[in-house]
Amino acid sequence: MLDKRVKPSFIVKYLDQYVIGQEEAKKILAVAVYSHYRKIAKTEQDGVEIAKSNVLLIGPSGSGKTLMCETLSRVLGVPFVTANATSLAQTRFVNDEIEAILQRLLEKAEGNINRAQQGIVFIDEIDKLKAQPDQPRATSGESVQHALLKIMEGAPVKIGDGRFVDTTNMLFICGGAFVGIEDIMAKTHGYGYLSTTAADDAGVLERLNTRVKPTDLFQFGLIPEFTGRLPIIARFQELEKKMLVRILTEPKNSIYNQFREIFRNEGVELNIETKVFGQIADIAIEYHTGARSLRGIFEEMINPVLFAVPDDNEIRRVDIASLFSTPVYTRGPRAG
Numbered sequence: 253m254l255d256k257r258v259k260p261s262f263i264v265k266y267l268d269q270y271v272i273g274q275e276e277a278k279k280i281l282a283v284a285v286y287s288h289y290r291k292i293a294k295t296e297q298d299g300v301e302i303a304k305s306n307v308l309l310i311g312p313s314g315s316g317k318t319l320m321c322e323t324l325s326r327v328l329g330v331p332f333v334t335a336n337a338t339s340l341a342q343t344r345f346v347n348d349e350i351e352a353i354l355q356r357l358l359e360k361a362e363g364n365i366n367r368a369q370q371g372i373v374f375i376d377e378i379d380k381l382k383a384q385p386d387q388p389r390a391t392s393g394e395s396v397q398h399a400l401l402k403i404m405e406g407a408p409v410k411i412g413d414g415r416f417v418d419t420t421n422m423l424f425i426c427g428g429a430f431v432g433i434e435d436i437m438a439k440t441h442g443y444g445y446l447s448t449t450a451a452d453d454a455g456v457l458e459r460l461n462t463r464v465k466p467t468d469l470f471q472f473g474l475i476p477e478f479t480g481r482l483p484i485i486a487r488f489q490e491l492e493k494k495m496l497v498r499i500l501t502e503p504k505n506s507i508y509n510q511f512r513e514i515f516r517n518e519g520v521e522l523n524i525e526t527k528v529f530g531q532i533a534d535i536a537i538e539y540h541t542g543a544r545s546l547r548g549i550f551e552e553m554i555n556p557v558l559f560a561v562p563d564d565n566e567i568r569r570v571d572i573a574s575l576f577s578t579p580v581y582t583r584g585p586r587a588g
C-alpha cells in the first residue's frame with residue numbers, strides 16, 4: 253500500500269515542510285512508520301507475522317506531537333485519529349470509548365475496513381494513566397492500560413454496525429509530557445554524580461533525553477506490559493523563542509502565510525516586521541503552552557485590522573512594526 257518513494261528520508265523532508273525542529277523525533281518516527289508498513293507488506297506476502305513496534309512520544313504540551321502524527325498520516329496516505337487517555341480514564345465504559353475511537357478511524361477511511369485497519373491511532377496524555385496510590389484498581393489508569401494493551405497487541409473489535417475491525421496492523425502512537433521523568437532518569441541511569449554545575453546538569457539531561465528506557469516508564473508508573481509495547485521512544489524538545497518565530501512564519505501553512513493570503517484576497521498586502529514575531533513568541537513563552545497559544549496572540553493583534561480593512565476600499569497595504577504600536581495603513585488604487 254505504501255508508495256515506493258516513501259522512504260524515511262522522504263518522510264522527514266515532508267515533515268520539515270510543516271513541523272519545525274524536533275529533528276531527532278522526525279527521524280525516529282520516519283524510520284518507525286517505514287518499518288511498520290514494510291512489515292505489513294511482508295506479512296501480506298509471506299504470511300509470516302512480525303511483532304509490531306508501537307511508538308511513544310515524550311514531550312511538553314504544544315511541542316508538535318499531534319501535528320507530527322497528523323502530518324505523518326498525510327504523507328503516508330493512511331487514516332488518522334487522536335484519542336485522549338485522560339478521558340478514557342474518566343469513563344466507566346472504556347471498551348465503548350475504544351470502540352468509538354475505531355469507529356472514527358473507520359469514518360476517516362470512508363468506511364473502508366481495510367484502510368482503517370492500516371491507520372494510525374494517536375493516544376495523547378498517556379502519562380495520566382500512571383498508577384495512583386489511592387485509586388481503586390478497577391477505575392484506575394491501570395485498567396485503561398490493560399484495555400489499550402489489548403488493541404495495541406492486535407485484536408478484533410466489534411464496532412457499532414456489527415462489523416469487526418482488526419487492530420493488528422494499526423500503528424499506535426502514544427504521547428505524553430511525562431513530567432518528572434528526567435528526575436527518574438537521572439537517578440536510575442546513575443549519571444547524576446557527573447554534574448557539578450547547573451550548566452553541567454543541563455548537558456547531562458540533554459544526553460539522557462534521547463534515551464528513555466522502558467524501566468524509567470515503569471518507575472514513572474506505567475505497567476511493564478504496557479511499556480513493553482512501546483519499544484520506540486522519541487523525545488520532543490520544549491520549543492524555544494527562535495523556534496516559535498519560525499513556526500509563525502516558516503511552514504507552508506504558517507499563521508503569517510495564512511493571514512497574508514486572507515488579506516491578499518481583499519487586495520491588500522500585509523507586511524509584518526520580524527520583531528513582531530519575536531514579541532508574539534515572548535508572550536507565548538509566558539503562557540507555557542508551547543506553540544499552542546501563537547495563533548490566539550496573533551489573532552488578537554490582527555483582529556482590529558481585519559475589522560477596519562473591509563470598510564476602507566482605499567487601503568492597499570498594512571504594515572505592522574510592533575505588537576505595541578498602531579498598524580500603518582497605506583492607501584492607493586488597488587491592483588486587479
Ligand SMILES: Nc1ncnc2c1ncn2[C@@H]1O[C@H](COP(=O)(O)OP(=O)(O)O)[C@@H](O)[C@H]1O
Nearest residue numbers: 270271272313314315316317318319499543544
Ligand atoms: N514543532 C512545531 N512546528 C510547527 N507548528 C507547531 C509545532 N509544535 C506545535 N505547533 C503548533 O501548535 C499547535 C499545537 O501543537 P500540538 O501538535 O497539538 O502539540 P502537542 O501535541 O505536542 O501538545 C499545532 O497545531 C501547531 O500549529
Ligand SMILES: [Mg+2]
Nearest residue numbers: 314317318376
Ligand atoms: Mg497534542
